[in-house]
Amino acid sequence: MLTLNNIHKTYNKGTINETVLFTDFNLTIAEGQFISVVGSNGSGKSSLLNIICGSIGIDSGSILLRDKDITHLKEHKRAEFIGRVFQDPSKGTCPNMTILENMSLADNKGKSFGLTRGVNKKRIDYYRTLLEQLKLGLEDKLNVEVGALSGGQRQALALLTSTMTPIDLLILDEHTAALDPKTSENIMELTDQIVKSKGITTLMVTHNLKFAVEYGNRILMMHDGNIVIDATDAEKKEIGINNLLSVFNEISIECGN
Numbered sequence: 001m002l003t004l005n006n007i008h009k010t011y012n013k014g015t016i017n018e019t020v021l022f023t024d025f026n027l028t029i030a031e032g033q034f035i036s037v038v039g040s041n042g043s044g045k046s047s048l049l050n051i052i053c054g055s056i057g058i059d060s061g062s063i064l065l066r067d068k069d070i071t072h073l074k075e076h077k078r079a080e081f082i083g084r085v086f087q088d089p090s091k092g093t094c095p096n097m098t099i100l101e102n103m104s105l106a107d108n109k110g111k112s113f114g115l116t117r118g119v120n121k122k123r124i125d126y127y128r129t130l131l132e133q134l135k136l137g138l139e140d141k142l143n144v145e146v147g148a149l150s151g152g153q154r155q156a157l158a159l160l161t162s163t164m165t166p167i168d169l170l171i172l173d174e175h176t177a178a179l180d181p182k183t184s185e186n187i188m189e190l191t192d193q194i195v196k197s198k199g200i201t202t203l204m205v206t207h208n209l210k211f212a213v214e215y216g217n218r219i220l221m222m223h224d225g226n227i228v229i230d231a232t233d234a235e236k237k238e239i240g241i242n243n244l245l246s247v248f249n250e251i252s253i254e255c256g257n
């Protein structure tokens with residue numbers, strides 16, 4: 001379970017650019033829940049993810065993951081049990097390293113001498129099996145540098161590497177936004193498969209309302225640092241895309257987006 005308690009966050013406090021974003025923000029995510037987060041530009045979605053991952057600090061409040069207080073834990077320490085896939089396909093993997101090296105590195109996350117330990121015949125076979133499941137032919141490209149892959153292939157690999165070792169939470173940061181429509185669909189399908197098969201607690205920010213309604217079992221709509229819609233799986237299907245879009249348009253017009 002992930003719990004955010006009484007989070008307060010103000011950017012550029014005491015300056016002319018001061019932005020009060022979160023005032024007593026609370027969120028509880030049950031174990032195994034797959035949540036889609038939508039909202040207008042500037043509503044606080046990225047800040048929320050950054051706060052959970054430790055990329056930005058908070059002014060007050062606490063963050064608990066599986067009953068462990070991680071509020072003051074550094075970002076790289078949280079990365080040992082929080083997987084994250086970014087919008088930019090170049091961010092989740094190392095472009096100058098091969099697929100094999102990237103997988104070995106991910107496999108040995110948190111251990112020293114990651115690269116040398118992972119690469120033995122048995123492990124390589126295991127990586128090949130994992131890659132086969134992506135159905136992208138990457139199992140035949142183990143020694144190809146990741147920088148030479150397409151955006152979709154890189155996102156698929158990023159999904160695989162970020163969930164290779166057991167994690168407590170998966171963060172998907174608009175991870176299909178830079179892909180063409182067909183590739184986005186494929187990556188969403190793959191995401192769903194991985195999340196469901198491993199039962200990973202997942203938080204996905206997306207601007208794609210169709211994905212937000214179709215996938216996952218809870219939807220949050222954010223506006224101005226607040227949660228304005230919090231719907232369960234059954235409720236979100238009842239609300240439907242059109243109603244979500246209406247609320248979205250209303251709040252977007254209201255804030256001039």
Ligand SMILES: Nc1ncnc2c1ncn2[C@@H]1O[C@H](COP(=O)(O)OP(=O)(O)OP(=O)(O)O)[C@@H](O)[C@H]1O
Pocket residue numbers: 011012019021039040041042043044045046047048
């Ligand atoms: N590093 C920062 N410094 C100052 N203000 C920031 C910073 N990051 C975000 N903000 C402000 O916080 C608010 C929320 O921004 P955030 O990026 O979290 O929204 P978002 O919902 O992810 O938007 P988008 O959909 O455009 O990515 C905005 O008003 C933004 O200007």
